[in-house]
Amino acid sequence: MRDRRPLAGALRALCHVSQCCPDRGAPVKKISALLILSISARLRVPALPILALIGFTFAGVGLAACSSDDGTSANTSAQHQTLNVVATTVQITALTKQVAGDKIQLTGIIPPGADAHEFEPTSGDLQAIERADLILRHGIGLDDWIDDTLKAGDHAEIVTVTEGVALRTAEEDGKTVDDPHVWHDPANDKIMVDNVAAALDKLDSTNKSTYDANAFAYKAQLDDTREQVQAIINTIPPANRKLVTNHDALSYFANAFGLQVVGAVIPSVSTEAEPSAQDTAALLDVIRREQVKAIFAESSINPKLATTLANDAGVRIIDDLYGDSLGEPGSGADTVDGMLLANARKIADALK
Numbered sequence: 001m002r003d004r005r006p007l008a009g010a011l012r013a014l015c016h017v018s019q020c021c022p023d024r025g026a027p028v029k030k031i032s033a034l035l036i037l038s039i040s041a042r043l044r045v046p047a048l049p050i051l052a053l054i055g056f057t058f059a060g061v062g063l064a065a066c067s068s069d070d071g072t073s074a075n076t077s078a079q080h081q082t083l084n085v086v087a088t089t090v091q092i093t094a095l096t097k098q099v100a101g102d103k104i105q106l107t108g109i110i111p112p113g114a115d116a117h118e119f120e121p122t123s124g125d126l127q128a129i130e131r132a133d134l135i136l137r138h139g140i141g142l143d144d145w146i147d148d149t150l151k152a153g154d155h156a157e158i159v160t161v162t163e164g165v166a167l168r169t170a171e172e173d174g175k176t177v178d179d180p181h182v183w184h185d186p187a188n189d190k191i192m193v194d195n196v197a198a199a200l201d202k203l204d205s206t207n208k209s210t211y212d213a214n215a216f217a218y219k220a221q222l223d224d225t226r227e228q229v230q231a232i233i234n235t236i237p238p239a240n241r242k243l244v245t246n247h248d249a250l251s252y253f254a255n256a257f258g259l260q261v262v263g264a265v266i267p268s269v270s271t272e273a274e275p276s277a278q279d280t281a282a283l284l285d286v287i288r289r290e291q292v293k294a295i296f297a298e299s300s301i302n303p304k305l306a307t308t309l310a311n312d313a314g315v316r317i318i319d320d321l322y323g324d325s326l327g328e329p330g331s332g333a334d335t336v337d338g339m340l341l342a343n344a345r346k347i348a349d350a351l352k
């Protein structure tokens with residue numbers, strides 16, 4: 001696949017520069033020297049005469065394909081290639097699997113169990129991003145590293161999957177910050193599913209009916225999940241529906257299902273912050289005053305501080321809640337709906 005991409009890119013450049021593709025303007029049936037320069041740049045070799053000859057040959061093929069009267073040849077040739085999609089977060093990767101099934105080549109960058117807030121891409125990740133036709137990103141400060149990555153001159157379509165989600169804000173050190181943990185509310189997941197489907201539909205219209213049907217089915221499943229999670233949370237005595245988490249990751253979940261977040265060990269929507277001694281002492285007071293039953297640490301974050309605090313307060317510690325991550329493949333929490341149900345059960349078990 002990788003070896004074919006420079007050529008595919010060159011052909012795309014031909015269509016682009018000659019403005020011959022149906023969605024790029026009226027046919028222009030002449031070949032300019034610019035086409036050859038475009039090909040040589042794409043292939044990253046000097047524009048030697050022999051290459052020019054090859055370029056003219058492919059230009060002929062390209063124009064023949066592009067300039068058919070109804071434009072169907074260009075559409076058909078593009079859509080026969082499997083779409084190469086990169087998803088930044090583990091949640092977007094999981095949602096995209098639901099929508100796309102086996103119709104795309106999908107690479108998830110942040111793996112299960114990793115801390116998304118402090119993630120840095122590997123060289124392998126950068127290669128996957130370079131090959132991508134479509135990049136599905138989270139935004140809201142959770143995958144800003146993608147911006148630096150893209151400065152290398154990538155031309156993939158980039159879609160922010162959380163577009164349209166109503167963001168919760170938090171006050172931190174006198175500043176108002178957006179909370180990125182939107183996936184803990186199934187209503188937000190449905191918006192993300194729609195955004196993924198729309199992005200795939202746009203770039204791969206051949207499989208549009210599949211993407212749309214899968215998105216519809218998964219949104220129905222998320223509705224079902226919402227009801228199941230609510231039923232589980234409703235088994236907790238109302239006075240006990242209080243959460244203390246490791247960092248402020250569960251507020252969308254709490255707001256969606258009628259829980260109250262009374263504090264976080266790291267009082268921030270990011271794990272990069274560090275609590276002061278005063279923060280920890282104040283939280284200990286809150287836990288005692290509110291008679292909180294447990295502290296919920298997360299699968300992707302070191303629970304040491306939360307464990308110490310739980311011991312000091314004499315409450316339970318649950319150290320494997322899915323805050324920023326999903327479960328490993330096969331765990332049952334490797335999907336967004338499975339993660340929501342797993343968290344609901346752990347919370348209900350600890351707070352009853």
Ligand SMILES: [Zn+2]
Pocket residue numbers: 117181247248249269270271323324
């Ligand atoms: Zn987080």
